[in-house]
Amino acid sequence: MWPVRAATKPATRYALNQPLFQRLECPYCGNQNQAALAYFTDDEGLYRLYVCEQCHTYIKAVDLRRTESQVLLPLERVMTLDMDREGQEKGYKPGQG
Numbered sequence: 001m002w003p004v005r006a007a008t009k010p011a012t013r014y015a016l017n018q019p020l021f022q023r024l025e026c027p028y029c030g031n032q033n034q035a036a037l038a039y040f041t042d043d044e045g046l047y048r049l050y051v052c053e054q055c056h057t058y059i060k061a062v063d064l065r066r067t068e069s070q071v072l073l074p075l076e077r078v079m080t081l082d083m084d085r086e087g088q089e090k091g092y093k094p095g096q097g
């Protein structure tokens with residue numbers, strides 16, 4: 001479904017990808033405007049930070065297909081905290097909790 005690749009060497013930890021190539025709807029405000037939806041990924045594309053420009057909410061996502069063969073709990077904890085900080089620094093608020 002997702003064309004996950006890690007062929008490039010991003011200069012920054014998170015690269016902004018937009019617009020989305022899949023239809024996506026913000027679960028919080030129902031925004032379906034693809035131009036107002038974007039996501040950030042880490043270097044490996046394992047974690048994604050979806051952001052909605054309409055309600056300024058972000059949602060963390062993990063590509064489970066790539067984690068099932070590894071134990072990544074400590075790293076995941078660090079990574080998601082990093083993603084929280086990244087999202088909030090960009091002016092978004094958590095979409096869960």
Ligand SMILES: [Zn+2]
Nearest residue numbers: 026029052055
């Ligand atoms: Zn929204």
